[in-house]
Amino acid sequence: MNYLKYTQYVYLIFAGFFVYDGVTKFHSEGGPWLSFFIAALAIFMFFFRRKFAKKFENHGNNKP
Known part of the structure; x- marks a missing residue:
């Protein structure tokens, strides 16, 4: 269960991707x-x- 410590950071990667996607769609x-x-x-x-x-x-x- 040691992997649970690192899987939470995947959400930050997804957030960064979707912020980038939102900014490109904004323009x-x-x-x-x-x-x-x-x-x-x-x-x-x-x-x-x-x-x-x-x-x-x-x-x-x-x-x-």
Whole structure:
């Protein structure tokens, strides 16, 4: 389960891609709002997974 520590950073990569996609669509005819929404969702998921991973790690340390 050590890979869970690193998979949360995939969400930041997705967020960066969708921000880039939204900016390029902003200067062209397409609507960028869906890309910005997906980027915001990916950033939210990064922080959610990070909090969950810390809670999961601390849960194992509290047992006597």
